[in-house]
Amino acid sequence: MQKILIKLAFLFVSLIFSVSCEKHSSQQGDSVETLSEKTKSTFLNYRERGDFPALQERGILRLLAPRGPEEDALPRGGLPQGEWRQLAEKFAYSRNLRPQWVYVDNFAALIPALIEGRGDVIATNFSRTPNRRSQVAFTRPLQTVNELLITLRDIDKPPQEVAVRRGSAYAETLKEDTEQAYKVTLLDGAVANSTLLAAVAAGEYQATVMDSNLAEALLLNYPQLTASDQLESSRDIAWAVRLNATELRRELNEFLTAELVLAGQNSSKSIRDWEDILESGTLRVLTRNNPASYFIWRGELMGFDYDLLKKFARDHKLRLSMVVPNADMDLTDALQAGMGDMIAASLTVTVTRRQQGLVFTRPYLQVTEQVIAPSTDISLQGDAPLEQMISGKMVAVNPQTSYHESLAEMMLLQRERGIAPIQISEHPGATTEYLIDAVAQGIFPYTVADSHLVAIESTYRDDFRVVADLPNIREIAWAVRTDQSHLLEQLNNFLNKHDRDLFFNVTYNKYFKEKKHILRHQENRLRNTDALSPYDPIVHKYTDKTDRDWRMVVAQMYQESQFNPRARSFSGAQGLMQVLPRTARQLGVENLYKPENGIRAGIAYLGWLDQRFPQNIPVEQKIYFTLAAYNAGHGHVHDARALAQQLGLDPNQWFGHVEEAMLLLSQPKHYRKSRFGYVRGREPVKYVREIRDRYIGYLGVERNGYFNVE
Numbered sequence: 001m002q003k004i005l006i007k008l009a010f011l012f013v014s015l016i017f018s019v020s021c022e023k024h025s026s027q028q029g030d031s032v033e034t035l036s037e038k039t040k041s042t043f044l045n046y047r048e049r050g051d052f053p054a055l056q057e058r059g060i061l062r063l064l065a066p067r068g069p070e071e072d073a074l075p076r077g078g079l080p081q082g083e084w085r086q087l088a089e090k091f092a093y094s095r096n097l098r099p100q101w102v103y104v105d106n107f108a109a110l111i112p113a114l115i116e117g118r119g120d121v122i123a124t125n126f127s128r129t130p131n132r133r134s135q136v137a138f139t140r141p142l143q144t145v146n147e148l149l150i151t152l153r154d155i156d157k158p159p160q161e162v163a164v165r166r167g168s169a170y171a172e173t174l175k176e177d178t179e180q181a182y183k184v185t186l187l188d189g190a191v192a193n194s195t196l197l198a199a200v201a202a203g204e205y206q207a208t209v210m211d212s213n214l215a216e217a218l219l220l221n222y223p224q225l226t227a228s229d230q231l232e233s234s235r236d237i238a239w240a241v242r243l244n245a246t247e248l249r250r251e252l253n254e255f256l257t258a259e260l261v262l263a264g265q266n267s268s269k270s271i272r273d274w275e276d277i278l279e280s281g282t283l284r285v286l287t288r289n290n291p292a293s294y295f296i297w298r299g300e301l302m303g304f305d306y307d308l309l310k311k312f313a314r315d316h317k318l319r320l321s322m323v324v325p326n327a328d329m330d331l332t333d334a335l336q337a338g339m340g341d342m343i344a345a346s347l348t349v350t351v352t353r354r355q356q357g358l359v360f361t362r363p364y365l366q367v368t369e370q371v372i373a374p375s376t377d378i379s380l381q382g383d384a385p386l387e388q389m390i391s392g393k394m395v396a397v398n399p400q401t402s403y404h405e406s407l408a409e410m411m412l413l414q415r416e417r418g419i420a421p422i423q424i425s426e427h428p429g430a431t432t433e434y435l436i437d438a439v440a441q442g443i444f445p446y447t448v449a450d451s452h453l454v455a456i457e458s459t460y461r462d463d464f465r466v467v468a469d470l471p472n473i474r475e476i477a478w479a480v481r482t483d484q485s486h487l488l489e490q491l492n493n494f495l496n497k498h499d500r501d502l503f504f505n506v507t508y509n510k511y512f513k514e515k516k517h518i519l520r521h522q523e524n525r526l527r528n529t530d531a532l533s534p535y536d537p538i539v540h541k542y543t544d545k546t547d548r549d550w551r552m553v554v555a556q557m558y559q560e561s562q563f564n565p566r567a568r569s570f571s572g573a574q575g576l577m578q579v580l581p582r583t584a585r586q587l588g589v590e591n592l593y594k595p596e597n598g599i600r601a602g603i604a605y606l607g608w609l610d611q612r613f614p615q616n617i618p619v620e621q622k623i624y625f626t627l628a629a630y631n632a633g634h635g636h637v638h639d640a641r642a643l644a645q646q647l648g649l650d651p652n653q654w655f656g657h658v659e660e661a662m663l664l665l666s667q668p669k670h671y672r673k674s675r676f677g678y679v680r681g682r683e684p685v686k687y688v689r690e691i692r693d694r695y696i697g698y699l700g701v702e703r704n705g706y707f708n709v710e
Helices: 002-020 052-058 081-094 107-115 169-176 193-201 212-221 246-266 274-280 304-315 331-336 351-355 402-416 432-440 451-458 485-497 502-512 515-523 536-543 550-561 581-586 595-610 619-632 634-646 654-664 682-703
Strands: 031-033 060-066 098-104 121-127 143-152 161-165 183-187 207-211 225-241 282-286 295-297 300-302 319-323 342-348 358-360 365-367 369-374 394-397 423-426 446-450 464-469 474-481
Touching (some): 052 246, 081 098, 081 121, 081 246, 143 169, 143 212, 161 169, 169 183, 193 207, 193 212, 193 225, 225 246, 246 619, 274 282, 282 304, 282 331, 295 682, 304 319, 304 342, 304 485, 304 502, 331 474, 351 358, 369 402, 394 402, 394 432, 402 423, 432 451, 446 451, 536 550, 536 595, 550 595, 550 619, 550 682, 619 654, 634 654, 654 682
Parallel strands (some): 060 098, 161 183, 282 342, 394 423, 394 446
Antiparallel strands (some): 121 225, 143 207, 143 225, 365 474, 369 446, 369 464
């Protein structure tokens, strides 16, 4: 209940601010702007130097950025300024905070404003430099950029004077260049990059410095200028918080890692039928995290739909990729947008969904929709028809479900018979489990759930009861688009082949009939990400000092040892993270069977491997290269990158590129030409995919709206 009240309070605070804020400046002189573009209203700033709990108490996240010209909205490192803004606001909302932008005059004013408590996060294109890192704590890098020296194209000698904006990372770079002593001119105010370039072109300054991506976009307008990399400088771009804001930094790192991973998963949006799926080697399945379709149990991915489709994929030598969209996104919309190839989420066959463009496979389950009440509520009793029993009652449902359609039909029937209609309370994005929880706790009087989900819930709880069944038997099926006739045919062939055979019946009983298995799975099923393993506090202790998302480390830990601290491999690797003793000694760690030592060694080794790869690899891709190197050795990964380039693949992309080259390094014609020789390529490929899928599974739990109703 507490979490629901917090959400309601957040919405109330947001409403009050949007109505009552008036435009004025803070005492410190910052420009403070709300999210509303219509009113352009601002609020009175304050000083707050606390960590994440203090921000939660206020309900506001103040985002610091320099006031700048529109020209600075050009892409930097591939991410336009507007997208940085959206990303920062998305983080705030994901943590139930209201985003509030605070603008300062220039980059030099950002760190003082943060330290003094006039903002909470520097959320702009901010380079990580040694000087800045001594003053603020940076998040994981979002981009890596090269810093280029800009001069006139025809010059007789290297420039001696360089003009850059005060407070920029470029000034620090120029001071670090010991081979060339530059005279640095620091420019105050919001000086546009185009203004700087025009001044260099006119001879007012000998040179300036600019990030490579900006230079590529802007130098087209200045043919007399040229860019060189003689500074030999590249910088990570990240956000920053106060040094004491360790919890806020952790929350940001979790969010940013998740966004990078999910962006990579969703970047392959495509409308595909069976032939394209076979060619790609991967079947993408849109689903929801629920006890029937797809869930995580002790680190393992499970579910009735998941197990069926895992066999389907294996039969066709396909990899299975489960895609869990945000809870507020309808699965039909996600399918039509190409986020997946099919839907498998205990989806009920309805006329409305057919009209929306879904084509259903043959049904593989039949269920009834049941009205749910608290176990203590005995008001709905007797033999009266259901439409009379629930006359005038409020029923809470997610409008995206078939339950909403069934209740709407009930309302029409009640009106036709002169009965007071039910009241439908709509809760977009809410899962069936959440609504059952809420009803059991008395937050909502009634809800509706499919009988197979009710059966699962009833095995381990007795705080709700079934009032009655809604009319009609409902069919559960998988769904595809109208242009996927070949995929539809393959899925139907599979369902026909296994219609009530041994495989189907064993799988069905595992999830719906055998109470012992259901109890074991559901009692230990992951319902939130507050506790992923018995070792979460230790993982937090060491990942908080790095840029790593602790959930990714836990996903890897399960892959390595299934959370067994006494695990030992045939090669001698030991402990939770399966580190070789000689590697651990080089990292200063002994006794890997002690959980803290094993985790510390594993995270340190990940950091060491991360440094073995060039900075020009995209940040999100380096996660996968590091995991592959952890499993197979960084030398074999470098061989795979080199082979990928020879084959015309992208050496900086793991999935679909370097992983394909890795598979070839088990063939003599390829490994004989490689520096590090033979490697069982299937092992690192499987290793990376399974850790990525488990991590995305963790994220799916969060995005499906699980709440502890207390």
